[in-house]
Amino acid sequence: MLLSFVPVFAAMAQRQVERWRKADRTVPTDAAAAMTRTTFEIIVEAMLGGSANLDADRYSRALTDNFGTIPWHIIYVMFSIPEWMPYPHRRRAMRSRDFLHRDIRRIVAARHFRSSKPDLLNLMRAAHDPETGRTMSDDEIVANLLTFITAGHETTAVALTWALWLLAKDQVTQQRVFDEVKSVAADQPIDAASVEGLAFCRQVIQEAMRLFPPAPGIARISKAAVKIGNMQFSASTRIHIPVFALHRNAGLWDNPDAFDPDRFAPELVKARRRFAFLPFGGGPRVCIGGGFAMLEAAAILATIIRAFRLDPVAGHKPKPVARVTLRPAGGMPLLITER
Numbered sequence: 001m002l003l004s005f006v007p008v009f010a011a012m013a014q015r016q017v018e019r020w021r022k023a024d025r026t027v028p029t030d031a032a033a034a035m036t037r038t039t040f041e042i043i044v045e046a047m048l049g050g051s052a053n054l055d056a057d058r059y060s061r062a063l064t065d066n067f068g069t070i071p072w073h074i075i076y077v078m079f080s081i082p083e084w085m086p087y088p089h090r091r092r093a094m095r096s097r098d099f100l101h102r103d104i105r106r107i108v109a110a111r112h113f114r115s116s117k118p119d120l121l122n123l124m125r126a127a128h129d130p131e132t133g134r135t136m137s138d139d140e141i142v143a144n145l146l147t148f149i150t151a152g153h154e155t156t157a158v159a160l161t162w163a164l165w166l167l168a169k170d171q172v173t174q175q176r177v178f179d180e181v182k183s184v185a186a187d188q189p190i191d192a193a194s195v196e197g198l199a200f201c202r203q204v205i206q207e208a209m210r211l212f213p214p215a216p217g218i219a220r221i222s223k224a225a226v227k228i229g230n231m232q233f234s235a236s237t238r239i240h241i242p243v244f245a246l247h248r249n250a251g252l253w254d255n256p257d258a259f260d261p262d263r264f265a266p267e268l269v270k271a272r273r274r275f276a277f278l279p280f281g282g283g284p285r286v287c288i289g290g291g292f293a294m295l296e297a298a299a300i301l302a303t304i305i306r307a308f309r310l311d312p313v314a315g316h317k318p319k320p321v322a323r324v325t326l327r328p329a330g331g332m333p334l335l336i337t338e339r
C-alpha cells in the first residue's frame, strides 16, 4: 500500500527540481519554502488523488496561522484560562481555521463519486465500523483530512530542510548520497523497487531528525499515578518529553552535536535503546505516518541531490525555532548548482 505512493513522491520531487532549474541560481534559494510546497503537493495528492484544486500558498499561510495558536492553547490549559480570552492574532487564526474547514468541505462535497484511486478520501468513504456498520459523516471526514494534511506535510518538510542544510555543509556525505542514488536508480525516477535501496538516504534523514527533531517535544498528562524510573508522578501530572534534548544527550549519543548518518547503520540501531530516538514519538500514539514519511523523504532527497549540488550560504547560521515544529527562523537559504 505505502509503496503505491512512491510514484507520487518522485513526480512531485521532480516538479521541484524543474522549479529550481528555472529559478535564478546565482542567488540563494529558500529550501524550507520549497520543501513545504513539495510535501504539501504530495499530501494533497495522496489524500485527495489530485482532484483538489487547492491554493497551495493560501493553505500554507492558513496552516501557519493555525499552528501559531497551539502554544496559546497549551498555556490556556496549563493556567485554566477561559477559552474566550483573546490572545494575539486570535481572529486571524479563527478566520484561517474557518477557511480550511470550508475549503476541505467543498472538496469532499465535490467528490460524490468514488474514483478507483486508493486515496485517503476514498478509503474513508468506504470505511465502516465492523460492528455497527456506521460510516463516517462528512464532518468527520473533513476533520480527519485536515489532521492528515496538517500532521503530514510540515513535519516532513522540516526534516528535509535540515537534511539538505546538513548535506550542504558536508560535501563528503552529500557525495555518498549522490553515489547511492546513481547506483540504485541511475537516471530513472525513484520507484517502488529502487526506493528500498536508498538505505543511506534514509540514514541521512534519521540523523537530521535526531539533530533537529521536527516535533521537538511531546506532552502528556498522566491518567493515573505512575512511577517512571525512580520518579513518582501523581495523576493529572503534565509531563513534557524533551525530544530535542534527548537526541543530544551525551549519555545516549557519542559526540551528540556532530552530523554522522552512520549512527543509523542497522547494527548500531539494533544495539540502541528504542526510546533514545523519538522523532515519531512512541507507544500507542506513535505517528501513524512514519512509514509514509520515511519513504517520501528518501525519495525527495534522492531526486534533489541527483539533480543539484547544494552549498551553504557563507556566514549564514540557521537558528532553529520551535513553533510546534522545529523550523529554521526566516527560512533556509542554500546555493544550488545543477550537476
Ligand code: HEM
Pocket (backbone or CB within 6 Å): 147, 148, 151, 152, 153, 155, 156, 159, 213, 214, 215, 218, 219, 278, 279, 280, 281, 282, 284, 285, 286, 287, 288, 289, 290, 292, 293
Ligand atoms: C518526518 C515526518 C513526521 C514526523 C517527524 C512526525 C512526528 C509525529 C509525532 C512525534 C507524533 C506523536 C505526537 C504525540 O505523541 O503527541 C505524530 C503523530 C501523528 N502523525 Fe506524524 N510525523 C511525521 C509525518 C506524518 C505524516 C506523513 C502523516 C500522515 C500521512 C502523519 C500523521 C500523524 C497523525 C495522524 C498523528 C496522530 C496519531 C495519534 O494521535 O494517534 N505524520 N507524528
